Amino acid sequence: MEETLKIIxxxxxxxxxxxxxxxxxxxxxxxxxxxxxxxxDEYALEAALQLSEARGGEAAGNKVIALSMGPAGAVNAVxxxxxxxxxxxxxxxxxxxxxxDAAATSLALAAxxxxxxxxxxxxxxxxxxxxxxxxxxxxxxxxxxxxxxPQVTFAASLELDAGKLTARRDGDTHADTIEADLPAVVSVTxxxxxxxxxxxxxxxxxxxKTITTLSLADIGVxxxxxxxxxxxxxxxxxxxxxxxxxxxxxxxxGDAGIQLVEFLAAQKLL
Amino acid sequence: MAKVxxxxxxxxxxxxxxxxxxxxxxxxxxxxxxxxxxxxxDDAAAALAEYxxxxxxxxxxxxxxxxxxxxxxxYLAAAVQASGATVVLTENSAEGKEIAARLSIKLGAGVxxxxxxVDPDGTAHKSVLAGSYTTTAKATTPVAVLTVKAxxxxxxxxxxxxxxxxxxxxxxxxxxxxSARITARNEKPASGRPDLTEARIVVxxxxxxxxxxxxxxxLADALGAAIGASRxxxxxxxxxxxxxVGQTGKTVSPQLYISAGISxxxxxxxxxxTAKVIVAVNKDAESPVFEIADFxxxxxxxxxxxxxxxxxxxxxG
Numbered sequence: 001m002e003e004t005l006k007i008i009x010x011x012x013x014x015x016x017x018x019x020x021x022x023x024x025x026x027x028x029x030x031x032x033x034x035x036x037x038x039x040x041d042e043y044a045l046e047a048a049l050q051l052s053e054a055r056g057g058e059a060a061g062n063k064v065i066a067l068s069m070g071p072a073g074a075v076n077a078v079x080x081x082x083x084x085x086x087x088x089x090x091x092x093x094x095x096x097x098x099x100x101d102a103a104a105t106s107l108a109l110a111a112x113x114x115x116x117x118x119x120x121x122x123x124x125x126x127x128x129x130x131x132x133x134x135x136x137x138x139x140x141x142x143x144x145x146x147x148x149x150p151q152v153t154f155a156a157s158l159e160l161d162a163g164k165l166t167a168r169r170d171g172d173t174h175a176d177t178i179e180a181d182l183p184a185v186v187s188v189t190x191x192x193x194x195x196x197x198x199x200x201x202x203x204x205x206x207x208x209k210t211i212t213t214l215s216l217a218d219i220g221v222x223x224x225x226x227x228x229x230x231x232x233x234x235x236x237x238x239x240x241x242x243x244x245x246x247x248x249x250x251x252x253x254g255d256a257g258i259q260l261v262e263f264l265a266a267q268k269l270l
Numbered sequence: 271m272a273k274v275x276x277x278x279x280x281x282x283x284x285x286x287x288x289x290x291x292x293x294x295x296x297x298x299x300x301x302x303x304x305x306x307x308x309x310x311x312d313d314a315a316a317a318l319a320e321y322x323x324x325x326x327x328x329x330x331x332x333x334x335x336x337x338x339x340x341x342x343x344x345y346l347a348a349a350v351q352a353s354g355a356t357v358v359l360t361e362n363s364a365e366g367k368e369i370a371a372r373l374s375i376k377l378g379a380g381v382x383x384x385x386x387x388v389d390p391d392g393t394a395h396k397s398v399l400a401g402s403y404t405t406t407a408k409a410t411t412p413v414a415v416l417t418v419k420a421x422x423x424x425x426x427x428x429x430x431x432x433x434x435x436x437x438x439x440x441x442x443x444x445x446x447x448x449s450a451r452i453t454a455r456n457e458k459p460a461s462g463r464p465d466l467t468e469a470r471i472v473v474x475x476x477x478x479x480x481x482x483x484x485x486x487x488x489l490a491d492a493l494g495a496a497i498g499a500s501r502x503x504x505x506x507x508x509x510x511x512x513x514x515v516g517q518t519g520k521t522v523s524p525q526l527y528i529s530a531g532i533s534x535x536x537x538x539x540x541x542x543x544t545a546k547v548i549v550a551v552n553k554d555a556e557s558p559v560f561e562i563a564d565f566x567x568x569x570x571x572x573x574x575x576x577x578x579x580x581x582x583x584x585x586x587g
Contacts (some may be wrong), residue, residue: 233408
């Protein structure tokens, strides 16, 4: 049996992608009023739970810590993670964080991860393949760079053994086997597992679990290093893209394939 | 004049169209230089000269491809310093974005992803929230790193060519220390079709193809198109996950997107609604895809697609 694991899973509270989403305010930030735990982060949490459970779970001393950075509402992403099975939750929240770009976000998260590793460093930092709102996929790599750790992104499988990880990555032209020393930052795809749903037992158990709230002062970050002032990029303008409108719709009466080609020819697409 | 450094990872025998696009954008912003990794073949070198590249950088190490991202970012950071570049352009692939991410921390440089156009003053244009907004953004740092989507502009060679010298950049010995290693690589069989994210035309199938992509492949080959799929089709195992278009797959902006047997739920729409022209074929007249299609056929794709393929072949002779 190997030693126990301490895994930090980054979870984000994002606007539900099933509905229309909006930018708001002078800085054109995302409207977070109708938000949920990012669907893609559930795969990271499931991967963490499976690794922990394979080593005897929480009872054997393994820890899965769900960490979310965001305004007050983001605590709901942490609560949901605890219901699904994370052993403890951490909410990094500070007014000065609003409007942080990927660079400022990675700075704050790196400081929070160091803070959480003060007694014993985390073995693994797990994330989803992207946030479903920002969609830049920058934070895992920036975080790895700031922490001086190897990164393995888009893992479609993940195994840990003797201080080393092995992952599979499926590219367009090839599939790679990757190895890295722990600790490492790993992002997982939606192909890696089938995330579990919280059950009644999990929901009841979550009520007894601890959620720690951290401020910037707690993690030793100055307000000027984050938010708009700490960001290295600024959104200058934002416009709603005019919605697409329906064009010609025909019902096939035996020659629709030919009409389709005529349409393509008229559009000079052949 | 601003120096603009373009990163080209493994240029190959001939430069990809996306690389030529980066070079064209670089020229519009200032004096273009290229940092490449891997071998530089004569044809690729000739293309770089034709596109007005003023300086070429190559890494001192030949094993950067054995690692994920980290050492390439270290090399590129050293090349930025050597060249004095204030703008760095990379392709918008997953790896391109990750190299940009690590590079940005090394340089303290702002990075903007998914860029579709850059103004001469460095303002980048992109769409966000799955194509529902278009925004402009700017790096507020001395160096800007931009990852540019394929098919953003038409590549154009320079008015007068150049004869750039190649300078070798020392890759720091520490570059590989904290990096993940690629220990095995299995090549997938080549389809012979264009890359999905770069293709001018995409033919995509969903639940309605019912396991048979044959008619879509024949249409795609008649049009020189790439094959895409909805999540329903990839989850069913009818086609590889790398063909998935949508929120959790690839985002494509081709000239023409032909959607066959896909209902067009918001998850799929997120990946293709910035296509120039959308054609949809679906049995169900109530499918949401018809709300955004420029030309829609309510009908059986197994009838409509083969008829269209035959007609295209007839017209093309």
